[in-house]
Amino acid sequence: MLQTADAFEYEHRGCDLIYGRGCVDRLGGYLAERDLDRAMVVCGSNVGSNEDLMNPVEEGLGERLAGVFDRTTSEKRAETAFEVIDEMRERDVDVLVGVGGGSSLDIARQASVFARDGRSLADLRAGARKGELRSPDSDDERPPVVVVPTTFAGADVSSGGSVEVLSAVESPTDQPVSVSGSAMPVADFADPSLFETTPASALAGSAMNGFDKGLETPYARDANPISDATAVHGMRLLSDALPRVAGDKGPADAGTIDRAVAGSLLVQLDRKISIVHAFGHGFARRYAVQQGAVHAVVVPHVLRYLFAEVDANRAALANGFGIDSADRSDAELADAVIDAVTELRDALAVPTRLRELPETRREDVPAIAEFIVDDSPMNRVPAGLDPNVEDIEAVLRDAW
Structure with missing residues (x-):
């Protein structure tokens, strides 16, 4: 540990x-x-x-x-x-x-x-x-x-x-x-x-927003070994602690809470937010919705889209979850990362489909996709990726 x-x-x-x-x-x-x-x-x-x-x-x-x-x-x-x-x-x-x-x-x-x-x-x-x-x-x-x-x-x-x-x-x-x-x-x-004084529901609602700051940094276009180091170590602390501090794996002892707070600090240092945060911003521009809830829903789907198109530094992300990348194919490594993110998300009391968010309307998906494509964090998508509105709409439909 x-x-x-x-x-x-x-x-x-x-x-x-x-x-x-x-x-x-x-x-x-x-x-x-x-x-x-x-x-x-x-x-x-x-x-x-x-x-x-x-x-x-x-x-x-x-x-x-x-x-x-x-x-x-x-x-x-x-x-x-x-x-x-x-x-x-x-x-x-x-x-x-x-x-x-x-x-x-x-x-x-x-x-x-x-x-x-x-x-x-x-x-x-x-x-x-x-x-x-x-x-x-x-x-x-x-x-x-x-x-x-x-x-x-x-x-x-x-x-x-x-x-x-x-x-x-x-x-x-x-x-x-x-x-x-x-x-x-x-x-x-x-x-x-x-x-420890914050209700578990508030901790769960914020958890994926904070965690994704670490998740997004290694695959950002301008990532570097220093930003990778703080992000990956922060992810390892959070992926272990969050399900117990803010999810259904608890109760958490003081040491686990300490690690979660330290991890939350680490993923913010030299953070490089990218496409997942653009999804959060796209919904926040249209609805009064907690971005952590949007992150929780979309992140497995966004990762699946990324890994289908580019490497997205999947080995570093696997390290953030303590996943051994040896003897795994690129596809197997991608699946392992997506499974780990989904397992973390599912341990929290957060939505898992966009239709579960009361503020959202399916007819707004095309407009939200346009917001997402134009959002500034999209400038940091991985090298070799050029998302368009149709790509983003497809991810949103998968997440609906």
Whole structure:
């Protein structure tokens, strides 16, 4: 069984990764060292009412806690980011602490960027209606953000996270209009003890989204041995731990949870998201659907399509599952990887067919396929692969 260090720190692209049980006790000291005096927690209502989670965070912040904004939602609306900005100003806040899943962390980051941008929400909406919506500039003067993840979405070591400015109903194109700025957190406090307070359903819903960040990196067009190393090791930790932490193989002991959190960090370092994430984005552009659910459904089908067309670094992926590639043909290795992904997915309480997602409509498949083909992660598909709309529609029909 793979082991991890009890605690470690690592600086990655300007973000201090601080890992270990109880590390949130150090939040206040970390802020004090950086002359940050007034912190506001940004989270959703479920997290905000979870005393087992919030008490350690608030105690860690101590006298630097200036307030809690607990109204984020999975919809990630721009209005929410501007509500955060209003409360920041009312409370004279100089640092945001995003706590919870990807939606809360993204809202905290985007509130930081738009607090410096100068445009109002009305300005953003006007630009969106005219087709002239630009991303905000980011600079060192924006309020810093610290993140405290509690799910496996893998949204913590990131500078992105879009917010919706116009819904499909409001948009002149009949499609949602989103915008995002770049705001890498200054610190990521990855405390495995906090993950133990998250309901299993929330962990399961986020698991495939995070895992696929590692899965996609080795076959990305711009992959390299360094990105392969962190991705494959992260996959090995997650493929062993997730079914027990977030699935039906549990209950998980503390060491297993620790390995899952460490794996979640590793797959984010130099991640290179590709076609599976494009599928997630394609559905998210049309529906209010959790991307982890879409990932869970489509990933075996996407892999089957990839392996039929290109090698897709299947030996590295097999290594990520602990599969011995010796004496296996290319086809056998591909089947073994697909079987391992499917087994991992099936251990989680997640959908397995697109028709199980209540938001989806089969008649939307052609439009979703067009979104997917045009999505930026498709620029990283494996060398030698050139997906078209017909290819993507075929994958979607197989997954339906």
